[in-house]
Amino acid sequence: xxxxxxxxxxxxxxxxxxxxxxxxxxxxxxxxxxxxxxxxxxxxxxxxxxxxxxxxxxxxxxxxxxxxxxxxxxxxxxxxxxxxxxxxxxxxxxxxxxxxxxxxxxxxxxxxxxxxxxxxxxxxxxxxxxxxxxxxxxxxxxxxxxxxxxxxxxxxxxxxxxxxxxxxxxxxxxxxxxxxxxxxxxxxxxxxxxxxxxxxxxxxxxxxxxxxxxxxxxxxxxxxxxxxxxxxxxxxxxxxxxxxxxxx
Amino acid sequence: xxxxxxxxxxxxxxxxxxxxxxxxxxxxxxxxxxxxxxxxxxxxxxxxxxxxxxxxxxxxxxxx
Numbered sequence: 394x395x396x397x398x399x400x401x402x403x404x405x406x407x408x409x410x411x412x413x414x415x416x417x418x419x420x421x422x423x424x425x426x427x428x429x430x431x432x433x434x435x436x437x438x439x440x441x442x443x444x445x446x447x448x449x450x451x452x453x454x455x456x457x458x459x460x461x462x463x464x465x466x467x468x469x470x471x472x473x474x475x476x477x478x479x480x481x482x483x484x485x486x487x488x489x490x491x492x493x494x495x496x497x498x499x500x501x502x503x504x505x506x507x508x509x510x511x512x513x514x515x516x517x518x519x520x521x522x523x524x525x526x527x528x529x530x531x532x533x534x535x536x537x538x539x540x541x542x543x544x545x546x547x548x549x550x551x552x553x554x555x556x557x558x559x560x561x562x563x564x565x566x567x568x569x570x571x572x573x574x575x576x577x578x579x580x581x582x583x584x585x586x587x588x589x590x591x592x593x594x595x596x597x598x599x600x601x602x603x604x605x606x607x608x609x610x611x612x613x614x615x616x617x618x619x620x621x622x623x624x625x626x627x628x629x630x631x632x633x634x635x636x637x638x639x640x641x
Numbered sequence: 642x643x644x645x646x647x648x649x650x651x652x653x654x655x656x657x658x659x660x661x662x663x664x665x666x667x668x669x670x671x672x673x674x675x676x677x678x679x680x681x682x683x684x685x686x687x688x689x690x691x692x693x694x695x696x697x698x699x700x701x702x703x704x705x
Contacts, residue, residue: 464671464675467671469656471667471685471689472657472658472664475689475692475693475696476658476659476660476663478693479660479693479696479697480659482693483700486697488697488700488701488704489700533655591689594667594685595685595686595689598667598670598674598685599681599682599685601671602671602675602681603675603678603679603681604677604679604680604681604682604685605682606682607682616686620686623693627693627694627697631697631698634701635701
């Protein structure tokens with residue numbers, strides 16, 4: 394496995410794990426409070442919809458000429474990556490609340506209890522819709538990351554395997570614990586995904602736009618650490634500014 | 642029309658996210674890179690560093 398393939402697999406695995414943890418919390422809340430059957434049906438329909446989008450967009454992406462694909466993929470990875478990184482930096486520096494799975498679970502559980510009667514004979518529309526929406530929306534970004542990364546590397550299969558392993562690991566952990574995975578270091582994982590997406594976006598976007606990187610593919614070996622160190626520097630600077638602001 | 646607007650809003654939120662200047666900066670940086678050509682590799686790292694700093698520092702300032 395090459396370094397770029399490893400980067401692809403790690404990024405997709407981490408991105409998918411984080412989104413799967415968030416989707417699991419929603420499904421656990423509506424399933425345990427209202428109807429497991431309806432919640433699982435919602436997840437199943439969401440997975441079918443995500444598979445349909447993947448099947449439709451996958452071949453279309455791989456048919457695009459390489460340089461155009463690299464500009465489009467680079468731009469998308471950069472925009473997604475910078476969004477992930479921005480949130481992770483703000484959370485690490487205390488400027489934004491950390492995502493708390495236990496709190497999210499409690500909130501979803503209260504909303505599910507207040508959502509009216511649970512029909513015994515037929516599908517519970519509330520559980521179905523909440524589970525569908527949660528799984529579909531959390532999955533959509535992963536589909537885009539996996540497809541763009543995979544198509545650019547001509548290895549959608551590897552991206553799909555990494556995504557599938559992440560979902561299986563999270564589902565097994567959730568089934569074993571029967572509780573939201575509150576101890577998963579979500580923000581650290583988001584930080585790493587943000588760094589990887591941004592770095593690959595810079596590299597592929599630049600190449601697609603006609604730039605020649607000094608050292609070609611090997612330049613990723615300095616782009617990734619530079620983006621990581623720069624982001625950590627921002628976290629450190631913001632923390633210091635916050636402390637000074639509190640002390641003043 | 643309301644559904645169309647909701648879809649457009651969803652797509653905007655999904656692609657552009659919390660800070661639209663990030664998407665704009667990425668588009669402009671790619672354009673400048675294309676204009677410079679072979680030697681334009683330095684544009685994206687510099688723009689990324691600048692827009693990321695601007696975006697998070699603004700949040701910090703707004704909290705004060």
